[in-house]
Amino acid sequence: MPTILYTVRTTCPNIQTRGRYLAWLSPNHIMQVMQGGATGTRLVLPDRANETAPAVVEAQYVFPSRKAFAEYVRDHAPALRADGLKHFPPDSGLTYERQVAEIAAEL
Numbered sequence: 001m002p003t004i005l006y007t008v009r010t011t012c013p014n015i016q017t018r019g020r021y022l023a024w025l026s027p028n029h030i031m032q033v034m035q036g037g038a039t040g041t042r043l044v045l046p047d048r049a050n051e052t053a054p055a056v057v058e059a060q061y062v063f064p065s066r067k068a069f070a071e072y073v074r075d076h077a078p079a080l081r082a083d084g085l086k087h088f089p090p091d092s093g094l095t096y097e098r099q100v101a102e103i104a105a106e107l
Contacts, residue, residue, distance in 0.1 A: 002102040004063040006038075006072075013093035018045075018055035021094065024087050025059065029080065033061055035077030037068045053080045062103070069100065 013017040022043075038060035048055060058078050063069040088094045 001054045001065040004066055004069040006063060006069060006102070008061075009097040009099070010057045010059070011095045011097075012057065013054065015051075015055045018057060019092065021057060021088065022085075024094045025057070027080045029084070030059070032076070032080055033072070036080070037063055037072040039064050042100045069104050074078070 012021055026043060027089040030043075034041065043061040044058040044060065046056045046058065056070060063072060
């Protein structure tokens, strides 16, 4: 069974909002995703080209199988996403991109 990498890329309108988002994300939200089946996680802060560039956070979660990821999406993700929208409603300026991939190799 392939291991799944689930990435949520969040674009924040500014560095201050990114700070508030990071404070919400870690450790509580991340721990809830782990309780939902993720076996590992990584937070990535991509370089900003300049001070006016959006502030981005990538949360990368590892799931041991596609089945475990499907169970997370079905049983845990709806409540976690709703909590995120409660803290950061659409008018907060955050946008999300999600990607699901199989991990081909880790060296």
